[in-house]
Amino acid sequence: MLQIPLTDADWDRVQRFFPAISSARGRPRRNDRDILNAILWIQQNKEKWHRLPATFPPQQTCYLRYMTWKKMGVLDQVNDLLVRDTALAI
Numbered sequence: 001m002l003q004i005p006l007t008d009a010d011w012d013r014v015q016r017f018f019p020a021i022s023s024a025r026g027r028p029r030r031n032d033r034d035i036l037n038a039i040l041w042i043q044q045n046k047e048k049w050h051r052l053p054a055t056f057p058p059q060q061t062c063y064l065r066y067m068t069w070k071k072m073g074v075l076d077q078v079n080d081l082l083v084r085d086t087a088l089a090i
Contacts, residue, residue: 002082004044005037010082017077018069030057030065036078038062039069 002010011033018032038056042049052059069075 002040002044004040006033006040011036014078014081017074017081019072019074030061032065035062035065039066039075 006014014036015033018036021029034057038052038059039062041047041056042052042062049059049063052062056062066075
């Protein structure tokens with residue numbers, strides 16, 4: 001089973017799939033790694049978004065990023081790479 005939070009080695013393997021977005025204005029963007037850890041926690045624990053522990057970024061932020069990455073195909077790529085060595089699927 002995949003370790004959550006992601007190990008540095010796992011993050012290094014999937015980091016390239018996440019789009020580089022500069023946030024010149026507005027609130028600072030939440031860390032992609034923290035968001036991915038939250039998504040993986042939801043999937044691994046088979047929980048609803050409202051049950052996401054407070055140790056993760058806000059559930060709305062995580063869900064919106066999940067939907068964006070899902071539409072872009074990012075999560076499919078991450079899933080393919082991480083599942084090679086684990087039994088977790090996004």
